[in-house]
Amino acid sequence: MAETNIVPDSVPVKIDVDSPRFWSKVAVTASDDDCWEWQAATDKRGYGRFSVGTSRNATMLAHRAAFVLSAGFLPEAVCHRCDNPRCCNPDHLFAGTRNDNNKDMTAKGRHWSVVCPEKSVKGEAHGSAKLTEDDVIAIRREYASGHVSQRALAARYGVSQRTVVKIVKRIGWRHVEAHRETA
Template sequence: MPRPIIEKDLQWFLSRGVRTASGCLLWTGKKDRSGYGISSTGAREYRVHRKVFALRFGEEPEAVMHICDTPPCFEPTHLIGGTRAENNLDKAAKGRARSRAKLTFEQAMEIRRRRLAGEEGKSLALEYGVTQATVCDISKGRSWTNYVPIEPRPHDRK
């Protein structure tokens, strides 16, 4: 059974939203640049959907994702907890990932293969339009080591 203070806090948040036809509960207060609801306690600001998730489910995961993909939504049934990696995959699957990568995974693996076979890093850097440091990081396994192909999460499948 939830503690009374937690239930009271949760009800305070839930009373500050506007319900949409799709079932989202949109925060009516302050929002950050990305559109997420922001609230504060003293000098500390936090994202509303994360706070509501913690109050409703009693845990604070690394990431709280929106099934509805609506940043100001804080409807508890639209929120799921996960890891940062899962959140990044979720964003990528929904077309919201911002990548500054100049190379594809396949190109990075080709650079690694060719560098380990003895080709000069300088010539590979020129060919692929990256720095020699990038070629070095790829060939020594300091980058492109955590690449995970994007697969839809179960809640994304329709």
Template sequence: MRGNPKYNCPEERILANIKINSNTGCWEWTGALKGKDRLKQYGHLTIGSRSKGTRKTVSAHRYSYKIYKGNIPDNMDVCHKCDNPKCVNPEHLFIGTRQDNVNDRESKGRNKTPHLTGDNHPSRKLTYEIVKVIRSSKESSTEISKRYGVCSSLIRAIRRGEYWKPPLPGTEGETRNLPECAKCKIRDCQKCIID
């Protein structure tokens, strides 16, 4: 037999793919997970019929909400009260806008991007010290961009204050202990290393 076993009802399909966490009450999805790396936390399943053209993949928590609580309005998210992405317990789910979901994430300190900005970003080409030099330089944006291997529009945006905003007071210099370049006296200079 191909595919999933036949279930008598959608609720049975959900219950066949969960493990109840006795500490939290979360119904943790044990079926397929979708995404990459840390995002590979949300359950998903395929529903519908291939022959009828209704086959599609859906998020397990959205499917659970629809089955147990009702339809999900257009352009609305199904959010987790419990902050467990694998949870499909309908009592732990609520409807909200995308902004509600973002605000919920922010208020609970689950936004992982702030520590990956500026000097802390793993693929950065500039540092705060270089940005200070860029802002005070009389050279053209084109000349500076060639020196640091970035586009001139980024240099202009930095000069306008749109990117590389100053670090919070008391945090500058704490991000990395980088060596100072012997040629230009800028910490972690990428230009002189290349030359």
């Protein structure tokens, strides 16, 4: 049994990863190229869940437990090369950051913003929006004219200069279509 201090799903607990018990729940194949699929409980996204520890009845994602058992440490994020949420093959897992994991999921078309774009609230529909699409078009036009600074636009519209920079560089409010701006 490998005893490790880790943070499963952002909850700090001391857990015991029971190696024989864990691997008994994985369909290990003879080939390292194959996915070794988790055979026990999964969450709604298809990721395996493994019970760890005894005092808090905590669980952690099975692929994270597989990484702990094979690498001896738990990074901020454990990513899948194979893009199979049930896979626990250490050769298919790699350490990363949450940002790395989000980029990897987006590139593979599995990030929630790609899978369910209707849930991605943009622009004035967002509850914290201070601007309208018309404001964004006006900011872009005024800045493009060369007669007003980003700082002045930020003050006029009640937003930060950083917000104005993102608008004029089309980093923010990208969904505001260019054809509306020329109309």
